[in-house]
Amino acid sequence: MGAPPPIVVGVVDRLERLTNLIALLLNAARPITLDEIVMSIEGYPKEPETRRQAFERDKRLLRDEGVPVETVHVDDGKAAYRISSDEYYLPPLDLSEDELVALNLAVAAVHLEGGRGSEALWSLGDAPAEALPPLAALPVIDALPALFDGCRRRAAVSFSYRGQTRTLEPWGMFFREGFWYVAGRDVDRSEERVFRADRIQGDVTVGPPAAFDRPETFDPQQVMPEQAFRMAMVEPTLVDVEVDAPHAAAATADAGGEEAVIDRRPDGGVTLRIAVANPDAFRSWIFGFLDHAHVVAPPAVRTRFVKWLETMAQ
Amino acid sequence: MSVTRARRITDYGTRLRRLLAIIPWIAARKAATFEEIAIRFGLTVAEVENELLLAACCGLPPYSPDRLIELIVDEDRVTADVPEYFRRPPRLSAADGFALLAAGKALLAVPGSDPSGPLARAMDKLGGVLGVGDRVAVELDAPEHLDALRAAAAAHDTVEIDYYSASRDEATTRRVDPLLVFTDAGHWYVDGYCHRTDAVLHFRVDRVSAVRPTGDSFEPRTVDVPKVGVFHPGPDTPVVTVELPKRGAWVAETYPVEGVRELKNGRLRVQLAISGPAFLERLLLRVGPTAKVVEPKEMAEIAQQAARKVLARYS
Numbered sequence: 001m002g003a004p005p006p007i008v009v010g011v012v013d014r015l016e017r018l019t020n021l022i023a024l025l026l027n028a029a030r031p032i033t034l035d036e037i038v039m040s041i042e043g044y045p046k047e048p049e050t051r052r053q054a055f056e057r058d059k060r061l062l063r064d065e066g067v068p069v070e071t072v073h074v075d076d077g078k079a080a081y082r083i084s085s086d087e088y089y090l091p092p093l094d095l096s097e098d099e100l101v102a103l104n105l106a107v108a109a110v111h112l113e114g115g116r117g118s119e120a121l122w123s124l125g126d127a128p129a130e131a132l133p134p135l136a137a138l139p140v141i142d143a144l145p146a147l148f149d150g151c152r153r154r155a156a157v158s159f160s161y162r163g164q165t166r167t168l169e170p171w172g173m174f175f176r177e178g179f180w181y182v183a184g185r186d187v188d189r190s191e192e193r194v195f196r197a198d199r200i201q202g203d204v205t206v207g208p209p210a211a212f213d214r215p216e217t218f219d220p221q222q223v224m225p226e227q228a229f230r231m232a233m234v235e236p237t238l239v240d241v242e243v244d245a246p247h248a249a250a251a252t253a254d255a256g257g258e259e260a261v262i263d264r265r266p267d268g269g270v271t272l273r274i275a276v277a278n279p280d281a282f283r284s285w286i287f288g289f290l291d292h293a294h295v296v297a298p299p300a301v302r303t304r305f306v307k308w309l310e311t312m313a314q
Numbered sequence: 315m316s317v318t319r320a321r322r323i324t325d326y327g328t329r330l331r332r333l334l335a336i337i338p339w340i341a342a343r344k345a346a347t348f349e350e351i352a353i354r355f356g357l358t359v360a361e362v363e364n365e366l367l368l369a370a371c372c373g374l375p376p377y378s379p380d381r382l383i384e385l386i387v388d389e390d391r392v393t394a395d396v397p398e399y400f401r402r403p404p405r406l407s408a409a410d411g412f413a414l415l416a417a418g419k420a421l422l423a424v425p426g427s428d429p430s431g432p433l434a435r436a437m438d439k440l441g442g443v444l445g446v447g448d449r450v451a452v453e454l455d456a457p458e459h460l461d462a463l464r465a466a467a468a469a470h471d472t473v474e475i476d477y478y479s480a481s482r483d484e485a486t487t488r489r490v491d492p493l494l495v496f497t498d499a500g501h502w503y504v505d506g507y508c509h510r511t512d513a514v515l516h517f518r519v520d521r522v523s524a525v526r527p528t529g530d531s532f533e534p535r536t537v538d539v540p541k542v543g544v545f546h547p548g549p550d551t552p553v554v555t556v557e558l559p560k561r562g563a564w565v566a567e568t569y570p571v572e573g574v575r576e577l578k579n580g581r582l583r584v585q586l587a588i589s590g591p592a593f594l595e596r597l598l599l600r601v602g603p604t605a606k607v608v609e610p611k612e613m614a615e616i617a618q619q620a621a622r623k624v625l626a627r628y629s
Contacts, residue, residue: 066407102433120410123403178500312621
């Protein structure tokens with residue numbers, strides 16, 4: 001080992017302060033106040049307001065990193081803090097050797113945007129590292145950890161979505177067609193709703209834990225029909241669409257599979273019957289095929305498309 | 315209420331979690347070399363020294379030996395005496411727990427993965443500890459020729475594919491060396507050397523309509539992880555100027571635009587790099603009658619032409 005890094009006397013590194021804070025709160029026999037904390041831990045500023053701010057920053061950082069700092073109010077109304085050892089430690093995972101290897105391979109093969117993943121393996125045990133070609137890339141957006149925290153703690157989450165504040169009891173999350181979604185009960189509207197996580201603006205606020213019960217039968221994969229044009233915006237209309245052979249397979253998959261096929265021509269083209277609940281998304285979808293698809297029925301929808309195109313053609 | 319902020323590279327947060335993982339790790343072994351620690355936790359030896367020097371000061375008042383992290387450094391080796399309360403790592407943060415679940419579930423969603431193998435069992439255990447295993451789902455599509463292309467890539471077999479190019483709206487047949495098959499932003503791609511164009515191209519697997527063996531094989535070579543979710547304009551990419559109604563603002567948010575200007579009448583003038591004429595036709599059809607191409611002049615009629623082409627199907 002080379003020369004040790006210089007130690008600056010009188011300056012306590014924040015990492016040291018944080019580690020000591022965890023040790024103190026984890027071992028405290030009862031919740032302790034900030035006044036008591038600064039008697040035991042060096043490194044907090046002397047001036048009361050600056051000291052309070054420094055402590056709040058530390059507390060927030062610990063919570064962001066998953067350290068459960070609880071706040072309780074003691075007799076005289078003062079805030080006191082503790083870390084429950086039941087909540088703090090990682091429960092034993094009992095991963096077998098091959099399970100640990102599989103987990104390491106998954107983290108190596110799936111690239112999470114933002115680079116998270118390998119850090120998550122720090123505490124889980126040792127496994128041989130292996131270089132693998134990437135197999136999948138998933139976007140990771142800022143809102144996801146907080147939404148996930150709400151899911152696992154059964155805590156309501158609040159966020160801004162298309163300019164409105166929404167409060168959601170998150171039941172589950174899913175990734176589909178390149179996007180992350182969160183599903184749950186919209187508290188203000190008292191309805192089941194689905195939100196696209198990348199459209200959430202700004203911070204997500206996580207409320208107190210164990211605030212609601214999830215419906216037992218909830219399955220995130222059953223939440224939403226796959227195509228945007230089947231996402232409920234209006235009462236669904238059944239629309240028949242004729243698609244040419246080269247695009248028949250892709251269009252059939254988009255429409256929900258073989259049961260959507262009402263006619264199959266010898267050249268491989270198909271006619272699909274589709275429940276359209278979002279006309280804008282449907283228009284966008286069918287124009288993706290250019291002149292390889294068109295609306296056959298009902299007449300009202302067909303006429304709307306003809307008008308749209310005729311106005312454009314002028 | 316706690317506000318979970320957008321994750322920034324909070325060095326202290328990362329360092330803290332790492333330290334709280336390193337200490338139990340050394341404690342379990344009693345001793346380790348700096349190099350072993352560096353390799354295990356993705357640090358340099360100097361960083362390990364720095365972090366451990368800090369840790370050696372940590373513990374509980376009155377800082378008696380049983381309450382303090384005691385680290386004895388001997389040459390390149392550190393021996394640890396760690397108080398009981400730091401011998402086990404803390405729970406995973408929400409970000410880490412989510413990252414692990416997402417990665418594992420994504421790999422399990424790849425067609426052909428073993429739904430009851432070691433990874434599935436690891437996910438069950440992890441989901442149990444996190445309390446939400448069944449509440450996070452990852453779905454990946456399974457295009458028809460995915461298996462054939464993955465098999466060819468693994469065996470280094472050159473194949474012939476029928477491929478529909480969406481940006482040119484044309485079907486082609488080409489010989490391809492499939493180098494890498496992967497999924498990004500909701501689509502499967504094969505990154506392959508195309509013999510016809512003598513270049514490595516990204517092919518969308520769901521636009522491959524046939525895969526035929528050629529009997530030839532190719533020399534394996536590594537390719538960089540491509541970023542294909544978004545179309546990336548190159549130096550030769552044509553740029554068009556399009557005028558859009560206000561409700562066409564989504565175009566500027568969805569596609570790689572090079573400039574946006576709001577006109578006095580509320581309309582938007584957008585400069586857009588296009589991957590091909592078919593891309594522009596689709597875009598104009600979607601925005602509708604009030605969108606028009608301003609530059610270049612020879613493309614001014616493209617919206618009308620596209621509309622007439624599609625309209626022909628309705629007559």
